[in-house]
Structures are given as C-alpha cells and as structure tokens.
Amino acid sequence: MQFSLPSLLDDVAFVLSVIDPNGKPHYLHNNSACGTWVGQDSAGSMTVGASFDGCFIKEEAGEHVMTISLEEILRNEKSRYRKKDIKCPILPAMDAPRGEDCSAIPNADRIPCANTSVSKELCASVGCCYTQSNSDNPCYYGNQLTAQCTEGNMVVVVSKDITLPSLILDSVSVVGVDPTSCPSLAISKTNSFVGFRFPLSCSAVKASDGMSYESTLVASKLIQTWQGSSVTRDSTMRLTVRCTYGKTGMIPLQVEVVTLPPPPPVSTPGPLLLEMRIATDGAYNSYFADGDYPVVKVLREPVYLEVRILNRNDPNLVLILDNCWASNSASPTDYLQWPVLFNRCPFPGDNYLTQVMPVGTPTQSMPFPAHYQRFMVSTFTFVAPDTQVALSGLVFFHCSASVCIPSARDSCSVNCSQKKRRNADVVLGQSLMVTSDGPVIFSGNDNTAESEGEMGTGHFPEVHWCLVKA
Template sequence: MSGRWSVVWLVALVGGCLAALSENMFYEDPLLICGEESLEYTLQLLDTNISTRLSVYDADGNGTPLVTDEPCGIRITPASDGYVVIYAQHDGCYVQMMENNYTMTIFLEVNTTGEWEVYQKEDLMCPISEANDAPAPLECSAVPAGSRLACASPPVSQDTCNLKGCCYDQADTRTPCFYGNRVTAQCTTDGNLLVAVFRGVTLPSLLLSSVKFSAASGTDCRPVAQNDDFLLFSFPLSACGTTRSVIGSKVVYKNNLVADKSVVTWGGSSITRDSTFRLNIRCSYIESDSVPLSVEVFTLPPPSPASSVGPLNLEMRIALDENYQQYYAAGDYPIVKVLRDPVFVEVRILNRGDPGVVLTLGQCWATTPEDPQQLPQWPILIDGCPFDGDNYMTKPVNIQPSSLEFPLHYKRFIVSTFKFEPVGQASLSGLVSHLGLLCSICHLASSE
C-alpha cells in the first residue's frame, strides 16, 4: 500500500489526478479513502453460500471478529453487489500508528471445514497528516473576538482545531476555531498552501497591505480573507512563485512571504521605519510530511547621544519616556529600540545660571558615520522646525516654565526611530548612531 500511495500522491500533485471526496478526504486507492480522522475501506465479500466473517487484531495482538462497534470507532455498512464499507476512526481500537502512517489489517475468513481460515488479508495504510503545534493560551487570548479569522468552519472539535495549529473557544459559536496572534502555515494533503499572518508578528506592526509572496503574480495570489489584524493566503502549491525540487523520493515546495517597506528619500539619503519581514515556507511530501516554518525580523537600535562644545557647553541626551524625568546613562548605550518607536531627545545648556540666555536649534540631522558631517544624512529639524519631507515628522515638546529652573536653556523633541536604506546596490554599514546639531545662543534684551 505504501508504494501505491507514493505514486498516486506524485501524480496528484503533478497531474491533478487525485480525486477529492469532500473536504480533507482523498482517494489513495479505489477501495481506500484516507481522511483526517478516519479511514474508509470497501471490501467485496464471497458468495453468500460460504460462511465468511471479518476479523481484526487489536493493539494487544488479539484476534477478534470485526463488527460494528461505536465505542471502538468501527462501523460496517452493506453496499451494493456484495460489498461492505468499513469505517474506522484513527483513534479507535484497531488502527495503529506506525512511523508516519495509520495502519489497520483486516482479514476475510472462511469456514468450509469447521475451522476458520484466512482467505484474504488487507493491509490498510494512510499517511499521518503533520499536525501543527497548538497555540499557547496567550496567543489565543490576545486576539479580540471582533478580530478573529476563522481557521475552520463550525462544527469543529477542539482536537481538530488544535491539530491545524489554531485556537479554540467553545463559547464562540460563530468563530470557535480561529488563528492565533502569530504566523500560521499549513501545507494541506490536497496540495494547497495556507498562510495566516497577524500584523503584530513584527515590531513595529506590519502594514498588512504590503505583505505578499515575493515571486507571486496574478489575482489568485492575493489574500482570500482579511481584517484589521489578519491576512489569509490560500493557493495551490504549483502557483504564486512556489518552486519545486525533488530530493530522493521527496518532493519539496518552497515559497517566500515578504512585506514591502515604505522608503522616504531626501538629499540623496533614504530611510525607512518599517520592519524587515521574511517568512520562508517549505512543504515536503511523500516520505516526510514536515512543514518547517521560520520567521526572521530585523530591527535596528535608535540614535545614540551626542554632545557639542562651543562658547557654551551643550548636551544632547535621550530620556526614558515622555516625562523627561530620567535619562539613559553612558553605560546604557547602545539602546535597543524598534522601528517607529519614539526617541525622546533633549538638548540643554550646561553650567549657566543666566536666565536671559535662550537656546534655539537650527539644523539637526542623523547620520551613520562617526563624523556627523559625512553622508548619508537625514534631517530631523530644519531652521528649528520639523522636516516636512518625513512621513513621521519630528514632534516638538512644549516645556512648562514651572518645570525647570531655566526652561529657556532646554529644547525637547520626539523622533520616530528609523534606519538608513541602501542607495542603489551599495550596502550601508553601521547604525543610525549620531545626531549632528547646529545651535544658536542669544541673550534676551534687558527690559529696562
């Protein structure tokens, strides 16, 4: 039986000759149907004038007549022209798990001499579909009821739902089986690829409208379902840029899911605040039903502080939060941040107690080299104002006069974390690590 399965499965994927009975049930042999929870076998009996019976061995190796036995997951029904149909649950008494298959041996016995003798033996074998890991409870509870995307239509059992790698909520009659807040991939036995993507799988969150299969083309490769938090792709393994290779007796299918990044350009420099998202999917069939899945997300840390020395001592530092009460110390750098995270920047005058001195900011920019005058550069402030060519503009922070002894000695603003993008084929090295700054100091005229 294992040889027939391999041949038919190859033909099914290449030539489309696998006959589908219903959802998740397929022909391996004209008389054997392999389903996700049970197998079905059609057997022809002998002439009614001969005493015959069906028998089977249980898990302990004891032979017993095979009859309808609902507690053991067995049901036998007569069919036309002397055939019977045997239904056996995979988790019943007589189906065994051997390597990657469900197996069951049925005997047709005859009695012509007063002794029962084996007339026909049938070794049935169905491949075990690879089960995904059930999501952790937190991955399920984090999905609001209004954002749930159905993984299977009701009615569906919790075991079946978990085998698909999905969450189950018995109290939810509308969407009891739904995808968790991660990436869930399924390579089905009928040769389809299903991928559900949760937008919070990266930090910052994915822009779902940018997620696609890298080599896909055509409308059939677009998401088949989506809401504010999820995308669901479903298409045949032969479509949407999937590559096929043969390794020994295995057929391996590979595809890549990516997300486009929004890149902003100014003065020869380019930046982005979107995560790099790459999802590599591999489906193996025939001898191995494994579905390996990996997700890699790369983010860069925020700028580190800089200081400038002139007629007055100035310091640029980064606060822990929007309250500007605590600041990162020198030993805290480099600080790990996520793209689009706020960076709370403060510039102040040091060691001056003159209330008439006013700090104003002229030009402020970010760069990767140690020399802040070198390229590439990205403007943060221009003439003291937020750069309007950025899709995440710098936000000035108002300072309350009562909060500091000399409030005019301070300037504060919030920058959204970004990273520099390569220009052409050149690869940029280093982090967004320096802020250049041009400041001016003026003295308030006396009111007398």
C-alpha cells in the first residue's frame, strides 16, 4: 500500500501517526519490523508505504485498511487533527475464482492454466477456473491476479480489470526480464489477460531462511505533452511477486502490491521547531521558568544551555549545532558577538572553552536523546573595544542548527579533536536558527572591575549576569 501527502505550508508542522488494529496510535516512520517506510518525491510531497502483512494493516470487507491520523501544529501552537482510512482491495492470488466470474470470460480470452487432463480439484488448488464442458481448455485463469511458483518457474497472470480504469495489457512488462536477458520468457495475451512464464533464474535472488526469487511487474503510462504541459489517462500498476522455497519444501507464496518503488528515506517534512533553554544546574533535571527570573550569576560561573527538537518523534533524527554565539541584542546578526561554538566545536579562541555536555540515555522525559544538544558556557561580559570597560546591557545566546539522519556513509558524529575534524551531513534543508529563552543583563561597578583586573588580586570582579526571561 502506498499513499502521498502534498507538501504543506512553511508555517505549519505536522505529525503523522498510524492507528494499529487495537486502536493505539504510533508515530509513522521507517520501520522495517512493521513494514513501513516514509519518503519524499521530487515534487516535495510526503510518500508513505506499508506492507499488507505489517503491523498496521487490517482486513475489512475485502479490503486492506490502514488508518492514519494527521496532527497539524499551527503557528499559534494550536493543533488540528484529521483522520482517514486508506484502503486497497485484497487480491486473492491463489484462491479459485467464483463460478460467475469464470463463466463471464469469453472462450477466446481464456489463457490455459493446466493441461486438458487436470482434475477440477487440482485446477482450483492453483487458483484457476474449471469448466468441464470445454474439453479443449477446461482449466484457465480467471482472477484479477494469479501468481504461481512451480518447480523452476514463476507464472504471473494479470487481468485488465486489476486497475480502474482498465489496464492496457500491452504496457505490462516484467522489470529486467525480456527475451534478451531471459530467452525462455513466454508471454500469453488475450483481450482480457496477459501472462508471463519464465525460469526462476531470471528473477532476483533474495537471501532468507531458504531461497527466495522476486520479480516485479509494471505498467508503463502513455504521457502526452503540449506546450510544457503533460497528461496521462493510464493507470499505474506495480506488482511484486516473491517465490520462497524452504530447505525441506516450498513455503506459501507471498505477494506484495505497491504503486511506486520506495524513495530514499527522509524524515517527516515540515518546518523544524527548535527551543533553547537554560537549566538550573549541570544535571539538566530542571529549567528556569518565568517566575525564576532574574537569576544573578557571578563572572565565570557556569551557565547550562540546551537546544532540543520540538514535536518530532523520529528516533533517526540527530540534532547538530553548527555555531553558537552571544550578542547584546535579540538579533542574531548584531555586530557585537562572541562565539561559544564554532564549526560544531568549542570556540578555540576562548580562554574558557565551552564544554559540550553529555545527554545520556533515553528516559521517560527524554525518549530521544539524539534530539538534544547541551553545552556549558562560563559567564563573561562584553567590554568596550577602545576603553576595555565592561559594558552593561542584555546578552542573548543564539545557535544555528541542522538535522542529520545516520547512514552507512555518515554516522552523524562530530569529532572535535585536533588531528581529525569532520562535519555530519545536513539532510533536512538549510541550517535553522534558535535563540535562548531569556537574555542576560550585566550590572556592577565598572571601575572596580577594571582596577582589580589590572592588579591581578585573584578576586572575581563584582559584575553579575542577570538572566531575564524574554
């Protein structure tokens, strides 16, 4: 099963969930154990696929049904929910057709399923119609889809009525299997059916408990173009047939039907929401709230900052802090700045290096540690470049951040050693900006701070940080 969602507005984030057969919601993401994958097509639409035998598909009234829930997170922090059932018809690939379906097939459109001496019981066991009165062709194909795994061969027969509108049978082919690559390929076609028979050796081999052979059938579409516009009136079909043989015999046939191949996996599209907040101590168990401000800190005291991803439950996401800096206004581009993280590492030009703090293991309050980055900055004050006098006023922290998804090529790790430094690849768009919850305000006696600093008495200047909620 596959469906897509159009790209949403830039100022709206959304969370896509799937409801399992017991009514429990689950965040929808790439999950091979449950047979789901999430991707994005070239137009920016979100594409979702699910295996019929996965965790979230149920059968109702002859259809495969998957229930999804879409939560839209609006700019005013309100949410809007939508719920929908996605349905695909159940295609009985091995069940014998109904009698009325068999009798409706004209004699000229019947493709033989077995030899003329086959019994009615054996004909039904391989999913075919049986008409005893027709001695020339008593056993023939009648289902919309029939797939057979025989000794050494794969047989797939498709009806034109498998799609709506009807399938153009001349457009159907087996991917990678043609008379050139597989000389033993046999094709049978009537006005109602097209059938393919070819050796298993022409199929792709899949490793499993035994031996699996897999082939995919597709229907090409006729696309017409005029003055830059293109249209088609043809149906889309993509059918995957897998024959699996165990060590002691043949395992029941597995058939999967999807509309398009899986695209490269990416996370759920939509704007990425970040938050920077200040912890009360290095344990990061509590954070300053509105009523806690202002909080006074002496110079060189530690300030514990945290940046986290909001409203995302994808465990594959890894938050990367590209650069972090302080400025004396809420604008991240203010002229007066001091870097604390530079190129994803502590700024080497500081005599009190920023410390990157460990995040730890998953907990109930923090189920996805990779969504967090923490660091500690020693309190400082800006000084005038000409007089070296400490400047009073507000100081804000800012970070530019990006998100990475680990892969075989990139582990999304950042190495800040002097011998080797590498950057994780950004996979979700441009770098994002985030500013601390509250600014810092400096207060104190500038003359005292200047004279004690020159004398080198070893005492801290009487200049404080006062954290004020923005």
